[in-house]
Amino acid sequence: MPVQVIDGSPETLLPSHLQKVDLKYLQMGCDQANKYFQGTVILSYPLTKLGNGTEFFKIVLQESENSCSKTSTVNVLFFGRLADDCGKVVHQGDTMVVAGFNLAKSPSANEDDRHCCHLEVSEDAGSTIYIYTKPSTVTASETASMPVAPKYTYTPLSHLKGGTIVNLYGAVKFFKPPYISKGTDYCSVVTIVDQSNVKLTCTLFNGNLDALPKIYKIGDIVRFHRIKIREYNEQMQGITGIGFASLTFDGTVGAPIVPRTSSKSYSFTEEEQKTIEELRMWAASNLSVCGPTAKLSGVQPMLFFDLTCQLVGKAEVDGSSFLLKVWDGTKCPYPSWKVLVEESDLEGDKVLIHQLRNLIVDILVYDNHVKLAKSLKVGSFLRIYSLHTKQASAENQPDVSYVEFHLHGGTCYGRGIRVLPENNPDVKELKAFMDSVNLTESQNVESMSSLELDGIFGSLSYQSYSERCQQLSVTVLTDHQHLDDTALNTILNSAAPQQYRIRAKLRTFKPQKLYQSVKLYCSKCNSLQEVPDGDDFDLILRDCAATAPNPEVHNSLWYDSAVWDTENQGQRKIAVHFVKHDELLQEPEDTLIMVQGGTLKEIRKLSRRFKCIIPVRSTKEDLELLDLSAPFLLQGKIWHYGCKQCSNQKTIQSLSSLAVEEPSWEPTEIARVLGIEPLQYVFVMKFTLDDGTGTLDAYLFDYEKFFQIPASEVLTSSLLQEKMEMIMNILCPPGTKLDDLPWLECFIRSYNVKDGMEQQVCYQIFDTMVAEDVI
């Protein structure tokens, strides 16, 4: 039996060849075959399944003889049947002996402060587990000495009485991140609410920042132990007392339930997991958790919002204000202020600050936040709560405005700064995004950010930008420059069709979510359709992968085939057919491959290496294309779709005609031989233009010319999406009065559209592009 539950002490019943090993001697590379490790179960996580269906169970063992050492605990991971068997019988406080384990580097050692290795046990590894159950009769003193907490009872927030000490659960409705109080402690004010819909505001103090709840977001779930309840202003109030302890959990429904705490040992039962999941569900529908978070690319002047960012520089400005230089990988769409400080006062990597200069914003923090800001480490990840953006303009140039970032004094509305740990999911996402930012590209994209204000707001580049917006036009005509402007009211009163040159301001545009402007267009039947979702493609691929590739159609005169088996994925096989030229294979970057049975992830990976990919399936006789709901061709990041209505598909054999000639694998050629009418990616937008004499809606129908961004690439490039967002922010800065909007020079044509019985005049923008110094 790989799992034995023994009612006795560990000294009995162990096979004699086994030797006990101490944590300090556990290290990678040592033979653990005849070793066993013994410890007390101080924490056990719920039994779950891994992605591949394997049962998984995790516990934390504490080495009893060594409990004073810093790392006296170790994670033990159970796989397969052992996970199931152990998960059902193990209890906190049990003594466990683990024999026949594998050692692996613990990925969480930096975060959980446990041993740098973890033990992996499974039947395959030949592991044996001995569990020595807690004696059922324990004395009071024994209970106290165990690292297992007694069963706690939790009071609903509707049942609180003054003068009591209780245990509570709640969803965070409001919080102030810990700040330095006027006394000796850090203070954090937290308002929680539970299913009884009763709120409780708690004032929590502690000299140790870590001892206060690690709340990062509205909606986080907290568990408070031993909190004092008292009455204040005819309301219940929670306040820290002796023995206060807290756990904090991410409030997202379904997210892993990992407690955030500084306490080394804490109780945590399955029942409590349930409580948290229930509170999460309740909060999801009863608490408005959409906090005012924003990326720098989405900032609006005159706004309070929470910013997640990385600190790259800091400097003392004066006694009551302090400068933080931060970035989040995105570009603020407005020119932002640069706070002048002595070079020598600035702490941070000067080279990096210079490299990131177009993405960094300067934040001034005031008064009570200065002390905390001073203590921040450059490089750390921060969330700055209730940051204020303010529009201002230089005294000598009242028409030139820029954005200032302030973290005002006080703690109203949770104003403050919190350092986020590196393992925080938002930080992980941010880091990944920052890694993807190509600095050279982002600098090219931002030629507008030649707005380096050089400390004074009157630099030449800034003026030219301002002029471009105020007098010249943010768009230019690519033809028809000799024509004169026509007023919009004249156009509105004229019969269609006609063409006009106009000068107007962009009042508003649709869609506001720019990625929604990308559509697929068939030039044959003039139909427009939405770009299919990647998930739909994934479903089609999964469906295809259910049928094994037919070996009879493998290898032919014009392609070589290879088949791979998958690991732990049932019968799924991947077949790749490499198209040959002149009976020879080409270099991967010139090669077209046909893939059957691959997942979306695998196909994405292949498309980074091979020039073209055609997803296929096999019939009894041949390979064939998938349904046209899926792309018929993938080239790098571009997915090519065909029109279902206009395509008249030919056999896959037709491709062999292209393979004969030195093939360049042009998508239009591939589509032609396969009988597919290719769909083109287009931007379709509606611009509401106003020139003071009238307002008209003009459609923009653009493949690439207007934005100088190919519509086919924008959905798969965050950089291009940001570029487009930035352009639209210049063409139509949010929250700007009509007078202050920039001018657009456009060429439009009017045309008649029949809508049932009614005839309507529509307008379309063409031969117009965004001015080069805006792009």
Place this chain on the structure above:
DNA sequence: GATTAGGCTTCG
């Protein structure tokens, strides 16, 4: 050992 703050945006 008491105190801190006790939610409800802005001087800069």
